Amino acid sequence: MRTPTPTDPPEAPRQTAAGRVLAVLDAFGPRHRTLSLSEISRRAGLTLPTAHRLVRELVGWGALERGADGRYSVGLRLLELSALAPRGLELREAAFPYLEDLHQITRGNVHLAVRDGLEVVYVEALRARVRNPVSSRVGDRWPMHATGTGLVLLAHATADLQEQVLQSSLERFTQLTVVDPAELRRRLAHVRQTGVAVARGQITLPDLVVAVPVLGPDGEITAAISVVVETEDARPRELAALLTQASRSISRALRPHRQVEAVPERPTPRV
Numbered sequence: 001m002r003t004p005t006p007t008d009p010p011e012a013p014r015q016t017a018a019g020r021v022l023a024v025l026d027a028f029g030p031r032h033r034t035l036s037l038s039e040i041s042r043r044a045g046l047t048l049p050t051a052h053r054l055v056r057e058l059v060g061w062g063a064l065e066r067g068a069d070g071r072y073s074v075g076l077r078l079l080e081l082s083a084l085a086p087r088g089l090e091l092r093e094a095a096f097p098y099l100e101d102l103h104q105i106t107r108g109n110v111h112l113a114v115r116d117g118l119e120v121v122y123v124e125a126l127r128a129r130v131r132n133p134v135s136s137r138v139g140d141r142w143p144m145h146a147t148g149t150g151l152v153l154l155a156h157a158t159a160d161l162q163e164q165v166l167q168s169s170l171e172r173f174t175q176l177t178v179v180d181p182a183e184l185r186r187r188l189a190h191v192r193q194t195g196v197a198v199a200r201g202q203i204t205l206p207d208l209v210v211a212v213p214v215l216g217p218d219g220e221i222t223a224a225i226s227v228v229v230e231t232e233d234a235r236p237r238e239l240a241a242l243l244t245q246a247s248r249s250i251s252r253a254l255r256p257h258r259q260v261e262a263v264p265e266r267p268t269p270r271v
Contacts, residue, residue, distance in 0.1 A: 020046060024054050025063065025078075030140045034071040091223060092124045094253040095214070098246040099126055099225065105242060108229035109136045112214075113149035114222070115157070116141070118165055120150035123223070136228070145170050145184055146177055148197045148211030149224035155191035156213060156221045162188065176201035196240045197226075206230050210239040215251040225250070 015023070027035060027043035035043065041051035055072060058064040062077030095112050103110045103126040112124035120143075125136040144150030144165055154165060170179040178184055191197045197211040208231045216222030225247055227239050 020044070020050065021054055021058070024051065024058060025074075028074055030137070034067065034073045036071050040072065091254070095124060095223075095225070095250045098249050098253075099124060102126075102225075102227055102242060102246055103128075106227045106229060106239065108227045111136060111149055111211075111226045111228070113147070113153070113224050113226070115144070115150075115153040118144060118161075118168065120144050120147055120153060120224075122149075142203070143171050145179070146173055146199075146202045148199050148202075148209035148226040148228075151187060151191055151197040151199060152211045152213050152224040152226075153221065155188040155197070173203045174201050174205050176205065178202070195244070198236050198240075200231055206232075208234040208236065210234075210236050210243060212240065212243040212247045214247050215254075217255050222254070 023044040023046060024040055027040045032039075032043070037052060037055060038048065040046075040055060041048045044051060046054070055064060059066055059072070059075070062075045064072050065075040066072055091114070092112065099110050099112060107128055109128050110124075110126040111122050113120045113122050115121075119141045122136065122138055122140045125138055125140070127136045142150060144154045154162060166181040166184055170181075170184075171177075172179050178187065187197075195212060198208070199211075200208045202209070207228050209226050209228045211224050211226035213221040214223040214225055225243055227243060229239070
């Protein structure tokens with residue numbers, strides 16, 4: 001291994017060994033699915049020798065995989081661990097039958113999302129085959145202000161968390177993306193009042209998203225579900241009704257069996 005040079009990025013002060021490992025893993029994301037060693041070093045804020053050592057250990061454990069081109073990606077070992085997360089596997093298993101019905105009925109992209117910090121993360125995603133090309137993969141992260149599920153989760157978050165988001169640098173994806181804090185406050189109030197978020201062209205211009213909350217066993221909002229369709233074909237009220245029906249069914253499925261009072265309903269097909 002070579003000696004560090006002045007061009008190497010400085011390592012974060014007082015960073016623990018665990019922190020350095022987590023920084024390597026955190027270098028990956030929906031927009032950075034494969035990285036070279038130098039890219040990992042730069043994005044993690046580590047010297048190249050340190051990044052090389054940590055990456056080699058993570059590859060040996062299975063957390064990272066090295067492709068034939070020399071680039072690295074997240075390994076299957078992390079997928080195994082992520083399946084153990086209560087907000088992941090259990091929620092997905094309870095929701096999937098109803099999400100699948102929504103996908104078949106609406107022919108749109110269907111998402112199940114939870115909040116992670118100041119972002120929304122898809123824990124399930126069913127993509128339309130031809131239309132609505134917006135990225136919809138499990139594990140995708142988006143800013144809360146620009147997605148339907150994010151607006152739902154943000155609307156019911158604490159006032160402090162809402163202010164954190166509203167006072168942050170709000171990314172603009174299209175000319176329709178709402179980045180004005182005052183307008184976002186009005187939208188969040190409307191979502192709380194109606195229980196539904198409707199957003200047009202926030203990430204991709206041709207699309208409209210409708211989203212509603214999902215309640216956990218404690219009656220608190222634990223997730224959000226959404227459908228994305230092309231704006232010209234959208235019927236927001238019908239989509240909201242289908243989503244609300246599916247949300248109630250998912251919420252019942254999440255309750256302990258002794259509390260389930262009826263067989264969960266599934267969305268009624270529309271012609």
